[in-house]
Amino acid sequence: QKEVEQNSGPLSVPEGAIASLNCTYSDRGSQSFFWYRQYSGKSPELIMFIYSNGDKEDGRFTAQLNKASQYVSLLIRDSQPSDSATYLCAVNGRSNTGNQFYFGTGTSLTVIP
Amino acid sequence: AAGVIQSPRHLIKEKRETATLKCYPIPRHDTVYWYQQGPGQDPQFLISFYEKMQSDKGSIPDRFSAQQFSDYHSELNMSSLELGDSALYFCASSPRTTGELFFGEGSRLTVL
Numbered sequence: 001q002k003e004v005e006q007n008s009g010p011l012s013v014p015e016g017a018i019a020s021l022n023c024t025y026s027d028r029g030s031q032s033f034f035w036y037r038q039y040s041g042k043s044p045e046l047i048m049f050i051y052s053n054g055d056k057e058d059g060r061f062t063a064q065l066n067k068a069s070q071y072v073s074l075l076i077r078d079s080q081p082s083d084s085a086t087y088l089c090a091v092n093g094r095s096n097t098g099n100q101f102y103f104g105t106g107t108s109l110t111v112i113p
Numbered sequence: 114a115a116g117v118i119q120s121p122r123h124l125i126k127e128k129r130e131t132a133t134l135k136c137y138p139i140p141r142h143d144t145v146y147w148y149q150q151g152p153g154q155d156p157q158f159l160i161s162f163y164e165k166m167q168s169d170k171g172s173i174p175d176r177f178s179a180q181q182f183s184d185y186h187s188e189l190n191m192s193s194l195e196l197g198d199s200a201l202y203f204c205a206s207s208p209r210t211t212g213e214l215f216f217g218e219g220s221r222l223t224v225l
Contacts, residue, residue, distance in 0.1 A: 042218070088155060100158070
């Protein structure tokens with residue numbers, strides 16, 4: 001079992017709709033949770049991070065964390081065609097020697113104009 | 114703002130050759146990570162350094178080695194290259210206190 005699981009999609013939503021991306025993780029000791037956006041052939045770009053249970057909003061993006069269910073999600077409101085990309089969920093669990101990041105396989109999102 | 118700098122951006126090598134990738138982290142970031150990403154794959158963690166010491170090791174082949182130098186730049190050395198080593202190699206840096214990971218643009222290695 002992978003440390004971080006995501007639905008690979010593809011997920012298609014019409015322009016202006018809400019896109020919902022989900023992620024589960026296996027290590028209950030994980031402390032930090034990140035969402036990255038990656039366009040094809042480009043490097044992952046940090047969109048959101050969340051450390052505490054609940055919701056965190058930043059513009060059109062909302063990250064939701066439920067540590068009891070080991071679940072983190074990303075909502076994209078008013079989806080735009082430029083949001084079409086692969087979204088990577090990453091989980092950070094601290095070890096004695098440093099930070100260890102685990103990535104999900106990514107969810108491919110297509111926003112249809 | 115300064116970002117993570119990687120070089121070269123593109124590299125073409127023959128099988129059994131050697132390649133070296135370089136990474137310059139964001140200033141004052143104390144942790145450097147190397148990731149390998151094949152087509153359609155998620156980034157696979159290779160190795161990390163904290164304050165110039167190796168901190169964690171992932172799925173890095175024995176043919177690969179890495180180090181971080183006194184100026185905090187890091188190099189990933191890959192020997193006896195195989196076709197399967199063709200991938201995007203990302204370097205990322207992080208401030209230990211906040212844990213956010215910032216990626217460089219990546220180095221695309223093609224092994225022929």
